[in-house]
Amino acid sequence: MFVIDFLNKMSRVFKIIIVAFALIFASCSVKTEQKNSDLSNELPKIDSIKTVPKLRDYKRGGEFYPEFPLSENDSLEWPITYEITMEFQDIKNLDVKNEIFTSVHTYSSYRSIPNPYKWELGKEEGYGEEDYMIDWAHSDDFQHNLKESELRFIDDPVLLEYTNPNDSIFFYENMVSKEARLIDSEFDLKWNLGNYPFDVQKLLFEFKASSDSSVVQLKPSKHFESTFVKNMKNLKEGYRIVGITHRYEYQEIKTELIQVSPELKRPTVLQSLIFELNVKRRGVVLFFKIFTGGILSYFISCMVFLVPVREFETRVTLAVGGIFGAIGSMAFVYEVLPVVNVFTKADAINNLIILMVVFNILVLLLQKGTYRRVNVDGKYIYEEREFTAFKKLQDSQNAFFISLLSFFILLSIILLW
Secondary structure, eight states, rough: OOHHHHHHHHHHHHHHHHHHHHHHHHHHHHHHHHHHHHHHHHHHHHHHHHHHHHHHHHHHSSTTTTTTOOOOTTOSSSSSEEEEEEEEEEEOOOTOOOOOOEEEEEEEESSSSOSEEEOOHHHHHTOOOOHHHHHHOOOGTTOOTTTTTTEEEEEEEEEEEEEGGGGGGGTTTOOOOEEEEEEEEEEEEEOOEEEEOOOOOEEHHHHHHHHTTEEEEEEESSSSSSSEOSSSSSSOOOOOOOEEEEEEEEEEEEEEEEEOOOSSSSEEEEEEEEEEEEEOOOOHHHEEEEHHHHHHHHHHHGGGGGGGOHHHHHHHHHHHHHHHHHHHHHHHHHHOOOOOOOOOHHHHHHHHHHHHHEEEEEEEHHTTTTTEEETTTTEEEEEEEGGGGGTTTGGGGHHHHHHHHHHHHHHHHHHHH
């Protein structure tokens, strides 16, 4: 017994030793993997840290794009960022049949580089003041796209530089140079009439950089938000401005290659900043103006259910009047609205009116077949027949309410679409 107990105790000791060795080995392998992973993570970081200064050096060296050498004393850093804000004073000639409108607005651009810019490298190399003091207008780096180029600029640009503390109210953060211009120019407009007459049109105003996006970038101003005059003199009744949004576009010019490093040559990419002036149509008034005739025509066709079934000719007269009224209303809408190659809400409403008028006529014919005149012993009597599938529509009262309910449900779906 003593020997058996001794062997059992020894086996337990060996098991504990084996488990301890296994744990030690596992911890060592985990530490090794962590060290390897840390090293692998550090290597890309070291490479990226080395790469960033290289790209900066390439830009500032003068040998590669933008080929403008800078010294360490030059405050200029690429890219130059222009922050732009707009103020809209008036919108003219905005009409659904006109693809051109006129805008009166001002725009102001801000940057952190003064004008003129003091080129430190040029001064260090002994250039004259007329050479190292560079006249650097904002318009050298970007343009406001106008229909008639610069012919519609009013007067010269207003220039302002941060030269003394009193100028601080005109600037913000690190911005030290401002340029403002007044515009009265025509712009193209691509109408989006999918939701007519409840549509929102986007009037587009584009600013486009003249150099690659690695050198010049455009942004909306973070401090001075774009604004508009709420009560514009020439904005037509029925329109109201609901806000200003913006978006970016990029154009790749494959025929203009730039050398950005010893190994890399790529096409020029120009950035565009587009401001969108959102103009909403007051659609409720226009809806009743152009669709009242069609809706009344539909209601006239519904009146057939209020006339006794046996007065078939009176019912037919009302139904024919309804369908001619619906077609006339559609013609009026298309006279107001220009021809477009999209299916609009106006089209859907017109089609709904005609569809419901035709539905009422079909129910009228169904009810006509409900009563058949039969000659019995020389006397004419009406024999009633029942159509199981359309039993509810055979009753005029049910048909009246079913037609109205269907019309208003479908109309609500279209308006919410």
